[in-house]
Amino acid sequence: MTTSPRVRLDPETRRAQLLDLGVSLLATRSLEEMSIDVLAEHAGISRGLLYHYFGNKQDFHLAVVRRMVEDLYAATAPVDSDEVAVRLSVSLKNYLDFVVANRSAYESVRRAALGGTNPAMREAYEAGRSQLLDRIFDSATEEQLAAHGIVDTPATRLLTRGWGVLVEEVVLDWLADPRGIGEDELIASLTLGLGALLSVAPA
Amino acid sequence: MTTSPRVRLDPETRRAQLLDLGVSLLATRSLEEMSIDVLAEHAGISRGLLYHYFGNKQDFHLAVVRRMVEDLYAATAPVDSDEVAVRLSVSLKNYLDFVVANRSAYESVRRAALGGTNPAMREAYEAGRSQLLDRIFDSATEEQLAAHGIVDTPATRLLTRGWGVLVEEVVLDWLADPRGIGEDELIASLTLGLGALLSVAPA
Numbered sequence: 001m002t003t004s005p006r007v008r009l010d011p012e013t014r015r016a017q018l019l020d021l022g023v024s025l026l027a028t029r030s031l032e033e034m035s036i037d038v039l040a041e042h043a044g045i046s047r048g049l050l051y052h053y054f055g056n057k058q059d060f061h062l063a064v065v066r067r068m069v070e071d072l073y074a075a076t077a078p079v080d081s082d083e084v085a086v087r088l089s090v091s092l093k094n095y096l097d098f099v100v101a102n103r104s105a106y107e108s109v110r111r112a113a114l115g116g117t118n119p120a121m122r123e124a125y126e127a128g129r130s131q132l133l134d135r136i137f138d139s140a141t142e143e144q145l146a147a148h149g150i151v152d153t154p155a156t157r158l159l160t161r162g163w164g165v166l167v168e169e170v171v172l173d174w175l176a177d178p179r180g181i182g183e184d185e186l187i188a189s190l191t192l193g194l195g196a197l198l199s200v201a202p203a
Numbered sequence: 204m205t206t207s208p209r210v211r212l213d214p215e216t217r218r219a220q221l222l223d224l225g226v227s228l229l230a231t232r233s234l235e236e237m238s239i240d241v242l243a244e245h246a247g248i249s250r251g252l253l254y255h256y257f258g259n260k261q262d263f264h265l266a267v268v269r270r271m272v273e274d275l276y277a278a279t280a281p282v283d284s285d286e287v288a289v290r291l292s293v294s295l296k297n298y299l300d301f302v303v304a305n306r307s308a309y310e311s312v313r314r315a316a317l318g319g320t321n322p323a324m325r326e327a328y329e330a331g332r333s334q335l336l337d338r339i340f341d342s343a344t345e346e347q348l349a350a351h352g353i354v355d356t357p358a359t360r361l362l363t364r365g366w367g368v369l370v371e372e373v374v375l376d377w378l379a380d381p382r383g384i385g386e387d388e389l390i391a392s393l394t395l396g397l398g399a400l401l402s403v404a405p406a
Contacts, residue, residue, distance in 0.1 A: 032320070115318020117235070154382035159392065162373035166365035173364060179357035185405035189362065192403035200395035202388035 015053045018043055019067040022060070026105030031061055031112035058118055065121050068109050069128030072098055076132060078139045084148035088136065089191040092167070096187065099171055107172065133157075133164045136194075148195050155201045163194050218256045221246055222270040225263070229308035234264055234315040261321055268324050271312050272331030275301055279335060281342045287351035291339065292394040295370070299390065302374055310375065336360075336367045339397075351398050358404045366397050 009017070022039050029038070036057055040047045054060035075098045078087040099106050112118075113125035137145065137152050137160075145152060167190055174186055212220070225242050232241070239260055243250045257263035278301045281290040302309050315321075316328035340348065340355050340363075348355060370393055377389055 111318060115314065115320065117318065117320075155384050155388070155392070158373060158376060158382060158384065159369075159396070161376060162369035165372045166362075166369040169368045170361060170365035173361060179361060181358050181361065181405055185358070189358070189403050189405055193362070193400045196399035196403050197396045200392050200399050202384055202392055 011053070016067075018050070018053060019063055022064050023068055023071075023102065023105050023109075026064070026108045027102075028104065030108045031064065034061070034064070036060055058120075061112065061118065062120050062124060065109050065113050065124045066128075068102070068105065069124060069131075071102075073128060073131060078135065082144055084136070084140050084144050084150065085191055085195070087139070088148075088194065089187050092187045092190055093183075095167070096171055096183065100175065103175065110168070129164055130161065133160050136160060149199050150195065151198075151201075153201065153203075156198045159197055159201050160194065163197055166190075166193075214256070219270075221253070221256060222266055225267050226271055226274075226305065226308050229267070229311045230305075231307065233311045234267065237264070237267070239263055261323075264315065264321065265323050265327060268312050268316050268327045269331075271305070271308065272327060272334075274305075276331060276334060281338065285347055287339070287343050287347050287353065288394055288398070290342070291351075291397065292390050295390045295393055296386075298370070299374055299386065303378065306378065313371070332367055332371075333364065336363050339363060352402050353398065354401075354404075356404065356406075358406075359401045362400055362404050363397065366400055369393075369396075 018039065021043055022034065025034060025038065025042060036047055036050045036054065039060070040050050043050070050060075054063055072095070076091040076094045079090045081087050081090075110125065113121045115122075134157075137150075137157070142152070150156060170186075170190065174181060221242065224246055225237065228237060228241065228245060239250055239253045239257065242263070243253050246253070253263075257266055275298070279294040279297045282293045284290050284293075313328065316324045318325075337360075340353075340360070345355070353359060373389075373393065377384060
């Protein structure tokens with residue numbers, strides 16, 4: 001069994017710590033600029049050990065994308081409420097807080113993943129997005145969805161995926177320039193926006 | 204005055220022809236794979252002359268993005284109707300037709316532009332998107348917008364930009380898998396979707 005050179009941690013925990021460090025380093029550099037060398041320097045451990053944990057640079061970048069996707073999924077877990085609108089607005093508030101707290105890293109990972117020089121990174125990002133959006137349907141009963149005006153059909157799933165991308169864009173746009181729109185107003189209009197959008201979906 | 208080696212055309216026309224050829228070559232290769240060499244081979248002219256028209260590879264890629272953005276803008280020009288919904292649905296139908304006719308090129312340009320290794324390309328793409336979306340407001344009178352439930356505010360402009368990204372994503376997603384949704388249904392729900400979304404915008 002491998003242990004880290006400084007602290008006795010199991011490899012999984014050590015790897016997770018290194019990924020967290022990797023994500024935090026994205027605050028001041030793009031994902032493209034983040035190499036195993038950069039991480040080795042900041043972690044104070046050898047490049048060789050990092051290659052042991054992450055394989056090559058592409059695999060390391062993929063691991064960073066997956067880590068952020070998992071963190072985002074955990075951060076936006078639905079609260080315990082029968083009201084879809086309540087759950088949605090709390091998840092949106094937590095999503096917004098996550099983006100604010102990790103803004104450079106989030107933008108960098110999102111851009112690199114969607115840029116598509118590495119299809120596996122794009123798939124990891126899009127799979128994470130799909131999981132987040134499918135949870136809206138899968139964590140609620142049919143009755144709870146109906147009370148928010150939502151019917152689960154292929155068309156509403158398609159439009160909900162589109163709404164998810166809209167949320168990402170609008171939140172980043174709003175952070176860059178709030179235009180006098182308050183955070184509560186923003187979250188309310190995104191929450192109500194999903195119901196409004198799905199109300200005009202093909203039956 | 205420079206002329207092409209084979210056909211007497213003014214430089215602007217020749218450059219535009221070469222860009223069209225460049226866009227069409229994206230049907231079978233990504234923008235990253237499209238070099239001045241590839242274009243020279245297909246155009247049957249020298250690399251030197253192409254460098255004369257386009258400068259370096261990055262400038263050439265930027266010119267391709269701008270060309271597609273301009274083509275898309277022209278293809279989706281609003282028709283002459285007092286009804287915002289009519290104009291919007293015709294523009295959306297023309298947008299969809301454009302994407303279908305240039306699908307590989309469109310996806311390749313969009314991905315490369317949004318991937319952001321070249322900020323000028325992203326800016327060109329996003330400026331084109333903003334122009335398309337601003338036209339919804341700027342080509343209609345206040346009364347025409349109001350009849351479709353649209354008020355022109357910073358919040359509705361912000362959400363309209365988000366809706367534009369939603370349209371791009373939903374159209375590409377639908378083309379990849381129509382899910383039994385008809386084209387008319389898709390266009391109707393995207394058209395009505397904008398009004399529905401803006402109806403819940405902060406005042």
